């Protein structure tokens with residue numbers, strides 16, 4: 096886990112409408128996401144703090160970055176993960192240190208707050224910030240002044256604070272495990288990023304966006320192609336790890352099925368319940384097609400007929416065996432009973448075909 100990172104300032108003034116920019120940065124057209132994007136486009140130019148909540152992996156950091164880009168601020172976006180920096184070091188990292196502040200501090204160092212001057216300071220996992228620092232942060236928000244550790248002169252600062260947490264900060268404030276006054280100071284503009292399970296209609300857009308990212312990062316590498324059955328299988332999952340989990344599944348698909356079609360079966364067998372696929376023949380791949388006709392099967396009406404002739408159940412294995420026998424017989428007839436050509440037609444090994452002919456007692460003369 097990275098403890099902090101800095102995004103250079105954007106030199107470009109905003110030319111597009113803010114909501115259109117938010118749409119481009121954060122994929123998803125569901126009602127909840129559209130409302131959220133309108134909210135962030137409206138509040139972006141202000142300097143009041145924003146508190147982003149939502150489950151882990153739902154995209155809180157992406158929202159924070161979008162807020163920064165939409166803010167028109169010319170400073171940097173400085174992201175700090177409060178949970179990833181040991182409590183005793185976090186203060187020095189945020190506030191900076193003067194020379195001689197502690198043994199070994201042989202030079203002055205600007206803190207991350209100073210680096211966010213004119214830009215945005217993103218404090219991720221703010222619920223994990225130690226209580227002593229919460230008090231100092233509140234003071235900074237109220238006075239806009241920052242004093243380095245070991246320093247005497249506070250410096251006036253102009254940065255926008257965006258904080259995020261997967262915890263219930265309101266509950267923590269009520270229970271006394273997070274400063275209530277800081278909570279109210281942060282929650283001027285609360286933004287809730289919904290879990291992926293609450294916006295499954297966004298999944299195709301998000302998937303496309305992630306595939307575009309992958310294509311840009313790995314030019315020339317073939318991508319998997321998700322068919323409609325795959326999308327249905329993906330939307331049937333409840334995604335407890337949210338978009339981070341979806342990214343992992345996508346990465347598996349890129350590695351296991353480059354340039355190949357991915358259907359519901361691959362999603363279930365290889366991507367979700369992870370297991371490496373058997374090398375699949377083209378014929379097997381086709382079984383994942385959306386409609387039977389697309390897979391070269393008889394029209395769906397025939398299957399309805401098979402199921403609807405007054406019977407309450409169907410012996411699927413027996414039915415499939417009958418189809419197999421009928422297809423082998425037809426292919427043999429078309430090839431003039433030439434086993435090798437029939438094997439080619441059915442994309443089977445010659446010996447596999449001979450075994451089937453023997454097993455089912457199919458006449459070859």
Ligand SMILES: Nc1ncnc2c1ncn2[C@@H]1O[C@H](COP(=O)(O)OP(=O)(O)OP(=O)(O)O)[C@@H](O)[C@H]1O
Nearest residue numbers: 121122151152153154155156157261301304338339
């Ligand atoms: N709408 C989206 N479309 C495409 N990718 C997204 C979207 N939202 C998030 N992501 C990607 O999913 C991953 C997780 O998102 P992010 O780090 O923003 O989640 P988070 O809520 O901040 O998680 P945590 O609470 O664990 O820090 C990131 O790689 C991010 O780029």
